[in-house]
Amino acid sequence: MLRAEWPDRLARVRRFLRGDHAVAQLIRFALVGGASNIAYVLLFLACDGFGPLAANTIGSIVSTVIANELHRQLTFRAAGRVGWFTAQWEGGGLALIGLLVSTAALAGLESLAPGLGRLAQAGAVLAVMAAAGGLRFLALRGLVF
Incomplete structure (x- = not known):
């Protein structure tokens, strides 16, 4: 590929990612999710002196607020x-429902397959979280924004 083609391809990718179609939104959604997970970890570590339960609660709430606002503005x-309030109320409610589900x-996996190995457990966690994220x-996309 010629070096002169790279700027054109890069411009097309940027236009694609800035679009309002579902695939571009899904990519932005995943990027915001990754950023909010990093924010959660940083907040959890910063609040560790309050104990793990408080650090988890603070990290979860603040990173969810950040994610909801980024989804409202960017995704x-x-x-x-x-x-802002509607996005926080409805997005936060969906996050809570996702956490509960x-x-x-x-918990159901633990009771149905108590002897599941660590790697299989990690795979199951990833599958459940991916489904909840989807x-x-x-x-x-359909109800809030």
């Missing part, structure tokens, strides 16, 4: 249509 570009699924994306 779905809904800042002009959806207010994923926790129930993992459902959250669809709900945010």
